[in-house]
């Protein structure tokens with residue numbers, strides 16, 4: 001469903017100094033995969049996730065989503081693809097502090113114009129699966145880190161996007177919460193068939209993925 005062809009990314013720092021952050025990346029992610037991007041700090045994991053998620057432009061190459069080239073669309077078209085086809089989970093949970101947990105989960109659904117009934121049903125279904133049902137009326141700041149990250153996952157999957165991109169989703173969690181978050185993402189992958197691609201340098205988290213993609217110095221090993 002996702003295909004990268006000869007993708008290159010350069011960052012320019014000042015006039016001459018450049019960082020060649022992605023080098024000739026060729027990668028295919030199939031529908032329903034549960035994959036992790038791994039490698040040491042600075043190897044390009046975030047850059048690659050941001051490229052696939054259309055959060056940053058690539059310097060060369062092509063990116064396809066279901067056979068449609070998406071890396072060279074207009075900003076407005078990219079925004080539509082991000083909104084309608086992708087879900088994002090970041091290490092800082094990026095929840096909206098003034099909205100309840102329920103409204104945070106519902107946020108993207110509201111942007112997409114789902115009915116109140118559909119929103120209620122979906123929020124309840126996810127809250128049950130992610131064990132945050134008794135927290136729906138709470139503000140995010142009153143939750144633990146693990147609970148906040150589960151809300152972020154619920155928000156990302158609420159509209160049933162084609163792919164979830166997660167950058168170090170367990171970075172701020174202890175071992176127990178990391179394990180529980182990974183199990184929940186895996187459950188979502190298996191129950192709802194969501195394609196998941198996440199970045200992590202935590203060996204223990206990497207082991208829980210079904211496919212491991214190693215990056216080193218901007219290249220896939």
Ligand SMILES: Nc1ncnc2c1ncn2[C@@H]1O[C@H](COP(=O)(O)OP(=O)(O)OP(=O)(O)O)[C@@H](O)[C@H]1O
Nearest residue numbers: 011012019021040041042043044045046047048201
């Ligand atoms: N905005 C930027 N401007 C200049 N250089 C950048 C920028 N973003 C990333 N880089 C460089 O690109 C390379 C890849 O960085 P990236 O953040 O993708 O690595 P990473 O594998 O995600 O690292 P970490 O595990 O530490 O988050 C690094 O050399 C980094 O310094």
